Amino acid sequence: MTSVSSAPPEVAENIMRLQAYVPGKPAEEVQRELGIASIVKLASNENPLGPSPKAQEAVRLLLSRMNIYPDGSAHELRTALAKSLDVDPACLVFGNGSDDIIHLLGVTFLEPGDTVLQSDPSFVRYEAAAILNQVECVEVTCTPSWECDLDAMMAKMDASTRLVFLANPNNPTGTAIKSAELQRFVEALPQRVILVLDEAYYEYARDFDWYPNAVKWVNEGRNVVILRTFSKAYGLAGLRVGYGIMRPEVAQWLERTREPFNVNMLAQAAAVAALNDTEFLALTLNTNRQGLAMIGDALVALGLEYVPSYGNFLFINVGFDGKTAAEMLLKMGVIVRYSPHFKGPTWIRVTVGTADENERFLESLKEVLAAVAKG
Ligand SMILES: Cc1ncc(COP(=O)(O)O)c(C=O)c1O
Structure with a gap:
């Protein structure tokens, strides 16, 4: 009988140092894992309006x-x-x-x-x-x-x-x-x-x-x-x-x-x-502008620090461990991004969504902050 080697093939040192890219979790995966019907994905800076018609x-x-x-x-x-x-x-x-x-x-x-x-x-x-x-x-x-x-x-x-x-x-x-x-x-x-x-x-x-x-x-x-x-x-x-x-x-x-x-x-x-499709682009930019202002205002009201953004996402200091914050939000069906590569342990990145999605994120964030304040 021939024996089959189970050792993985060797690779060069630089390939060993590479990290597989970890994308934002797909909404379907979170749906499957948590059994939550409506998931809001604000983790990959995608366009919340979908593709241009x-x-x-x-x-x-x-x-x-x-x-x-x-x-x-x-x-x-x-x-x-x-x-x-x-x-x-x-x-x-x-x-x-x-x-x-x-x-x-x-x-x-x-x-x-x-x-x-x-x-x-x-x-x-x-x-x-x-x-x-x-x-x-x-x-x-x-x-x-x-x-x-x-x-x-x-x-x-x-x-x-x-x-x-x-x-x-x-x-x-x-x-x-x-x-x-x-x-x-x-x-x-x-x-x-x-x-x-x-x-x-x-x-x-x-x-x-x-x-x-x-x-x-x-x-x-x-x-x-x-x-x-x-x-x-x-x-x-x-x-x-x-x-x-x-x-x-x-x-x-x-x-x-x-x-x-x-x-x-x-x-x-x-x-x-x-x-x-200039109409779709204009709608996208307008939705984003309104979303940035809406989330920004709410963060000010919550007393949270954030960086004024020129993209379609916001970098937010939640004031406690960002990884935990992202995990808590995930359990509530809101996918945001935390990464050690951000170099800010208390910071998360949130994509600007539709007005409803932004609202859902903000409500969930308030619940998370309240839970953390309670200890
Ligand atoms: C700064 C920056 N560059 C490049 C990309 C890659 O974009 P894509 O490969 O989808 O064109 C991204 C995606 O998030 C990005 O944020």
Whole structure:
């Protein structure tokens, strides 16, 4: 009889250091586990209004064509986006979510001895790209008011720095970097550095007159890569489509490392339709603005500290262990986010929902605070 080895296959040290991504719990899972019929998921910064109706229709029209490979160059989406952004179509690289582009940037540009630089806390996938490619991720602690400390980041740059990640607005804090400050940073970047401006929450912030026009830096020929996504304001997180804007000289390298059909056919069509659904986008932004104000006012009334947000979520100091708070809320059917990566043990991140969802979160939070006060 041949014996079967039960030992897991060995992997390289950097793969052992990687952590599997822990997503926000799906509502169905909480429903199953707790037997609560109505669950409110405010954990993954999704659009509470669902997908754009025009995107839904575009997907329906394609269902009978799913036997065909998608267009690997995403021609229609590329043309539509290039026009709306006023950039050369060759400036765009599409990904299976912007996560995919973060991964591709790491695979394409990181070599042994390089380092990645990021503000801390920020989106966890930047560090993952560093570890995967066997380079160090240097984290620069944000200011006490949770803003990116650009001066401290500049001071940390050296000859090894290759990729610098800045999320603007930042996840999980919701803070944003203003144009003048970022302009100074961009102008001072050493030649070898590629600055990745992750604008996953761009649509929520772009109407502020101080919000940077980063496309200008790409058009000037700088090594700036802007990341955007259809997962947030456009409501297509489940379809997975994001993109990078960069000069063609940078894009060409990512085109070599990208999987040929990394953005599926339904996602491409939905993204084109969503881009044209200005009514849905306006409703989304309006709902978010009202939700931010509603939750903010309630938090002030409760005496809880929070960070003014330029995204579709709020970073809140509940005043006691954030993990416990998230667990207590979960038991009441409200899914919010706590992570040790937040670097604030008493902080949670809550996505802005519909008015009803926000109300449910606030009522549950009040109950949690009352229970904790009682001891
Ligand atoms: C800052 C930031 N970047 C990128 C992403 C990834 O988005 P997606 O891969 O869905 O485009 C997220 C998602 O939460 C995010 O918060």
